[in-house]
Amino acid sequence: PCPQEAIAIVWTIEDVQAQRNDLTTEQAREVLKALVRTHDAEIGINCETIDIVCSDLFPEADSETI
Numbered sequence: 001p002c003p004q005e006a007i008a009i010v011w012t013i014e015d016v017q018a019q020r021n022d023l024t025t026e027q028a029r030e031v032l033k034a035l036v037r038t039h040d041a042e043i044g045i046n047c048e049t050i051d052i053v054c055s056d057l058f059p060e061a062d063s064e065t066i
Contacts, residue, residue: 011035011045019047020054027058 016028023031034053035045043049 009045011050016050016054019050020058020060022060023054023058030057 011032013025013028013032016031017023017025020028020031031050031053034057035049038053039045
C-alpha cells in the first residue's frame with residue numbers, strides 16, 4: 001500500500017524500558033513479542049497495555065517484602 005493508504009505505529013525496546021527500566025533488553029523483547037501475539041485491535045497498544053504485559057511476564061518485586 002502507498003503511504004496514504006496505510007499507517008504503522010512502532011513500539012521499541014526503549015519504549016518498553018521507559019515503562020519498566022528494570023527490564024533487560026531480552027525481557028523487553030519478550031514483552032514486545034507478547035504484545036504482538038495478544039494484540040486486540042479494539043484496544044491497541046499503549047502505555048497501559050505495555051504495563052500490563054510487563055507485569056504479567058515480569059512481576060515487580062514487592063518493595064515491602066524483605
